[in-house]
Amino acid sequence: MYATSYHRASSVEDAVKLKSANEEGRYLSGGMTLIATMKQRLAAPSDLIDLRHIPAIRGIRIEGRKVTIGAATPHADVAASRELAAICPAICKLAGHIGDPHVRHMGTIGGSIANNDPAADYPAGLLGLGATVVTDRRSISADDFFTGLFETALEEGEMVTSVTFEAPEKAGYAKFNNPASRFAMTGVFAAKTAGGIRVAVTGAGASGVFRHPGFEQALASNWSPDALSNVAVDASNLMADMHANAEYRANLVKVMAKRAVASAG
């Protein structure tokens, strides 16, 4: 790891100010990817601005069916929230299967979505729920937020402060682990939301998380795993690596979609 300066931000304003004062700095919100990358000397931020200790962006707030999760909320808190589980168990289940206990206690929802790893779980959850990403300066719909591999709509210096969504009528998440990394080799989040059926796929798309219109249409007329049986999954836009070729991933996309629907609660 190259030398870096660590700052613990006390507020959103403080964080944004620190970031603008340090052009080569990076926000740190758990560091489950960034620190590992720095240790391999593949990233060399001059400064790290730690967001995990800003009280205002930590925690889960539920008003009726509206859910707000602070950006600095660790996965373990989302996984363990009974209030959230009562109205959207799928997101709790998703959070409870990210990484291992160490990762779940350090990693945060804001950090995960800002990184937008193509095999991360939260991007599928947010896209599937039709969530809104709130930043220090605006609100961005999940449909617009995830723009490519490790790419988001965030502008230079912009930081995620929270994620909001309406609890869906039903939702389920099914994930098939990469045997080595335990990231999603394919993860599918299926939800029946007020805005319609949404099915989001992570771990499989060559350009990162994506929605599957074919699944969504099929489920709109018949919300059941069987409805997906005859829907084609195009392998041509899927990732291929040593663990899974595109054909196998296409199969996993369908199998996990069915399981997501079957498990939806």
Next chain:
Amino acid sequence: MGVEGIGARVTRKEDKRFLTGKGRYTDDMTVPGMKYACFVRSPYAHAKISNIDATAAKAMPGVIDVLDGKQLQADGIGNLICGWMIHSKDGSPMRMGAWHPLAVDTVRYVGDAIAIVVADSSGEARDAAEAVVIDYEQLPVVTEAVAALASGAPQIHPEAPGNLIFDWQIGEPDAVDKAIAAAAHVTEIEILNNRLSPNPMEPRATLGIYDTAEDHYTCYTTSQNPHVARLVMSAFYNVAPENKLRVIAPDVGGGFGSKIYIYPEEIICLWASKKTGVPVKWTSDRTEAFLTDAHGRDHVSKVKMAFDANNRITALKVDTIANLGAYMSLFSSAVPTYLYATLLSGQYAIPAIHANVRTVYTNTVPVDAYRGAGRPEATYLLERTMETAARELGISPAELRKINFIRSFPYQTPVIMNYDAGDYEASLNAAMQAADWAGFAARRSQSEAKGKKRGIGMSCYIEACGIAPSAAVGSLGAGVGLWESAEVRVNAVGTIEVLTGSHSHGQGHETTFAQLVAGRLGVPIESINIVHGDTDKVQMGMGTYGSRSGAVGMSAVVKALDKVEAKAKKIAAHLMEASEEDIVIENGELKVAGTDKSVPWFQVALASYTAHNLPSGMEPGLKETAFYDPSNFTFPAGCYIAEVEIDPDTGETDIVQFVAADDFGNIINPMIVEGQVHGGIAQGIGQALLENVQYDANGQLLTASYMDYAMPRADDLPSFTLSHQNTPCPGNPLGIKGCGEAGAIGSPPALINAITDAIGHNKLTMPATPMKVWQALHSAH
């Protein structure tokens, strides 16, 4: 047997320090003035080095020096050696290419060391290493053994035309061909044994300290055999004469074979310490470990097994190509020959065997012994072939094995080994009963009702531990003897130190060796210390590998104890005015049999050191040394059964049960033995389902971190059902055989036999990843 003696489940004495973070590993060692090393390594798998420019690096902050291979060569440091000479079948010696500790003009794998940077901190050393400018001329690359033998393949060493290191054979080719021609049935199969990275928890590390005043070197290192390291560094690498070189292998966090070998880094840090005048420490990071620790396995074999009309095996023919990587590591030549082909008779009476083995250079990290070393390759080949044959012949796998089991001992195989004892059917029956083999059909129906595929598979393994005797291995080409040493040092107050040439890096010797002494003398286990791992403290020894420490290392302790006991009895007899023959040792006392006369152990010890009243002519003191050279290998054997349930939608394999029935002979500490079996099976499951080293076509290592190299984790494993059968080994005084590698040897074929049983055909290679199993289920075959 007592609560602390042989057979007792004594908790491990060493665990307190390990579990409370008080272990002392090489990287924990700090000495005044110590500096840090970083190695400049090749980013290319094959290239000429046209220039090395360290000017900028040397000017960087904290940098003490940057040293390269030409300087090392100029100082007379020798090339790395392979310690086992193999001759090809045409009589020519193996063709060994030069392995410079620091590459001089050519690099041959990604990670090949080129220069060492010594700096005030590891960060500064790393910064400077990145600033060393090296001009490379890239050369064509080959990473796979079969491709490396093809005509027109890139030439890796001038000494080995066509990349062929040796073309060796064992057995009787004519007899085998005749038997195959006359056979009622011949089973043919191609076997791939995947390449593995050993992954000990502690990465390699070394600290080289040169003392100018004494012209003396100290080497702390992560070694399984510090004395062998000292011998090799003195005799072959010209680092320093043995009396000027102390090698210390303190606590070592696992080895699995990968810490047997002398790597470039130890030698270079010692040399660099003299060059720079400061102690030099290097600790591998995990990616460096993937890149440079010797890998294991990587065989491609063609097999023919011939049967007569009664399903008796009449011959076995094996043609193997083994990838040895870019250089010949210390025991690399022995693994695919004498540690492999000599086990190809398995548990079966096979009248004729012939194996041909070609070893090959490739642009990959060197391959050497890894837990099992040759025996997993033999077992996987044989047990996959037996399973395939049973399916082709239409008889049960158990029946085919029973028909062919060796049933009388000693048994001379056609491939050198002389099996001394065993009862293979006892383990087979125990395993089948524990696995409820008879109930499998019903369980399969239940799985099918749930849409799952269920399969069951067995593996009957034999292995050879405690490689011996020295004269025999010497005649086969070994550069060392394979005995072991022990010194039993009784202190004046009766406490005991045992100095062993074995080395514990996870095996629990500090407990089991102490159990042996406690049981023998009836003294508390707390009064016994096991000393190992330091060439200044311990007499020459051969270290720990090949499951040898129980059978060989503890036998040396027995021999030393025999001498100590004989002398103690003489002293006790003298003190009690009794006859020496009447003295017995019980519960920490020396007693005159049949009387109430006794002296406590400590009093005899004290008497030996005060020397006020010793038998006439007796030397004072109570300390004895013994060297034990076994008369034969030991032959642990057993039967493993795996039962799997496969999800046909994803190809995921769930191991629903795993049964191991092992015959390790007598057992010192069942808890430790079970731990060894658990760990071995976990590694075997890793090989069968998860682990696979992969290089791309340019020789870049794709699996250089745990993001891509899949290690077995707790949730990949079922609870194991273990049992032990016991045919004591007649070859050593304790009747023990060795248990360290069996789990890794016996388990892969059981799993693949089970999975292929579930999927209904044989087209599957290790590791059986979900994708491969899914493909096997859904593709035409």
